[in-house]
Amino acid sequence: MKRFFSVVLIAALLAPSFCLADDLPESQKWENRSDGAEQWFFHDLPRHIGNDFKYTFWNGYHLLFLAAGAGAVVGIHQADKDIQEAFQPERPLGATFDSVMEWGFHPLVLGGASLIAVGAAKLAHADKAALTAGTMLEALVITESLTVGLQYATQRGRPDGSGNTSFPSGHTSGAFAVATVAQVFYGPWVGVPSYMLAALVGVSRIDKNKHVASDVAAGALLGTLIGLGTAKFHKKEFSRYFLMPTAGNGAPGVSLAGTF
16 A cells, blocks of 8 residues: 555656656757857846746646646645555665765755856866756755745644745656756656656655655745756747757758757
């Protein structure tokens, strides 16, 4: 029964993410920018954050996803007690696994790793990798800011009694924000393992008795939405780093465009 609840929870976390992660236009305008790859996009951070919110919430499909996700969170909330009892007190994932997930995927650790990755990629002149890591960092900042705001606004008590910042799960929201950026930029070969790892982060928070299932589901919803909007904006803004589908003489193909 415990394994059944774990599988159901992971499936519930992963399902909505794949519904939207590939919702990108098949063709995009390639911008002819003279500043080239050397401009670090954090130079325009205020404009970027505004566009991140625009691409996240000013989209009918995203709002529909938000509404459906909120409904799912409410539904999962009804099963919070049963799911929690399936994990406690035995903790099937184990204390060591939970601790590794807690510290390894702490929002500050994810943010620090993303920042280091930006610097390393810039030094290596790996422009797409730098863009990906920077987009992850930007998505994390927005996601965790909203997460903390919601936690203090809702004041929901943690199941282990350690505080009143349970809803939503910050570890989960950050992990799903990063996973969604990876999915949008690199596709399912990177996205699928990233989502599975993010789901394990969420389940470990239940196993550690720090969150109930609806906290985790809400974190997954928030992280996926912010990660999706942020990645969409940056993928369009820096479209010169991505392959573009083409069709010539009746034969489909791909081309890589760039500015020099």
